[in-house]
Amino acid sequence: MSEPRYSVARYLSIDSTESPTISVDGDLVFLSDTTGTPQVWSLDAPGAYPSQLTAYDERISFVSASPTRPEVIFGMDEGSNEHDQLFRYDLHDGAEIPLTDDLSSIHLWGGWSPDGDRFAFTANRRQSDTFDVYVQGRNDAKATLVHEGESGFLSIETWGEPGIVLSKAHASFDYDLFLLKPETGEHRRLSDGTETRYGNVRFGFDDRLYCVTNHDSDTAGIARIDLEDGTHETIQAGGDWNVEGFALHGETGRIVWSRNVDGYSEVHAGRLVDGEIEPLEDPADPGDPSDSDNLDLPKGVAYDLTFGPDGQQCTLSLSRSDDPRSVFVLDAETGESERWTNPGTLGVPKESLLEPETIRYETFDRREIPAYWTLPENASPGDTPVIVDIHGGPEHQRRPWFFPTKQYFLQQGYAIFEPNVRGSSGYGTEYTHLDDVEKRMDSVADIESAVEWLHDHEAVDSDRIVAYGRSYGGFMVLAAITEYPDLWAAAVDFVGIADFKTFLENTGEWRRSHRAQEYGSLDDPELLERISPIHKADRISCPLFIQHGANDPRVPVGEAEQIAEKVRERGVPVEICIFDDEGHHTTSRENLIEEFERIGKFLETHV
């Protein structure tokens, strides 16, 4: 194993800056984890020295600028338990006003009223399995319940003159949209009841509603929904790929949108004219629409597209394998972009941060599975260990953004293989359903096919392949080492599911029905037993590292404890790392460093 030149602590101490929003004063407000957890910072010019606005030990999850006043609202939980409370912060005098104090409830941020006098959120205060809609004055200590939800998820997409748009998520690709008039409580459905995914819902200058949706398509595009008759009209199709997000400025009609092309973002700018998108003019050739693919942004993953109040500046987060999460500001009129934050790489040379190759491998049913493949520098033939890093969700997608621990393992001489197995998002709706319920183990078979691809690669040492994954990806690790035990030198399971029965019984009750749509119901114990690795733990032969957080509201910590006990009983090396002050994600840098120093030593010992 090559001597590591930079510690894992060094890589984990590289800052992330993201979640930008622009205040009425034109200041950029964003989250940065410089102090070890994400906190609120501001910048008044690109590249200037940023000002730290909050200094908590707990992580801040979002920040949103008022549309009319120099203030923001941010959310913060305790011990990564996802029970966010809301706070208002005055950008002129630094006053911090707690807005909610119901620590036993989850508060999901919704948005500001158009005049900035009020804000809306959903919370499960009334019943822990049900989210209701609340409206609160910016100066009020108490909120008003304006709509009682039904069991399960309910969130707010946007608040405009016509009202508040609610999103009811029945499953990851089955939503309903509703329009709520907070003053009267009038509530009516805008969606048409088909199995459709909606996101990024915004009102346009004509009070018509725009969103990202896969309505009547296998890929997502931008559509307009008529508030009167619910007609959906596509104004920008995704084509072979998904539109992933847009920012729309109501008054000017300016729009910036991005498409997810095989994991990389293609960013476009234009203006809504008579409800259609007119691309920016090419400055060099007025009258000719510019080829505004990616404008002049670095090729990476763009997200958090957000207009400032004047509609001229559009800010966004952007990351690529060799570029930590940074904030850019686009001029929506010219398409020119400027980097406003530059976290740097703590002296780790950028040229040492490696980009993946996008590959596709054939799996058991001859389907082509997309994956990212990254070899370390100077990989020697037949002597390169591999980490097969499986993402969570499963309706998520691994993309080529900056991962500090990935770069650390590459620098240590591991190759990294990141499959987007069936069930992943980003490749069309049909692809996300290929692992549903009874087809669960087909996605695990995609991992066996991935290892076959690795075995055929000249650089790979087939005896030193590691199964590694988080959350649903942690389940995939446990499934892979029980279904195909001879393939693995070691395994690392982060907050993974070991038993779907205990997972569904103990996960947050508001999310149970949503997850049962993906995995199967508690009414079908035979299916749940068939797909749960805990029942095949006797087949595990490779050393196993398990990490979890005691406060995890999604995958209860009991999932980690039960598989560790089963495997330890068999005398197989098991190491378990549970943080009492963490949840589904390890959010403090101090804990992350401990976690990955231990994982680094575990892999050195066993691989």
Ligand SMILES: CSCC[C@H](NC=O)C(=O)N[C@@H](C)C(=O)O
């Ligand atoms: C649909 S929630 C996805 C969140 C999580 N992914 C990463 O952390 C995850 O995989 N959750 C799984 C276990 C789930 O809740 O079904």
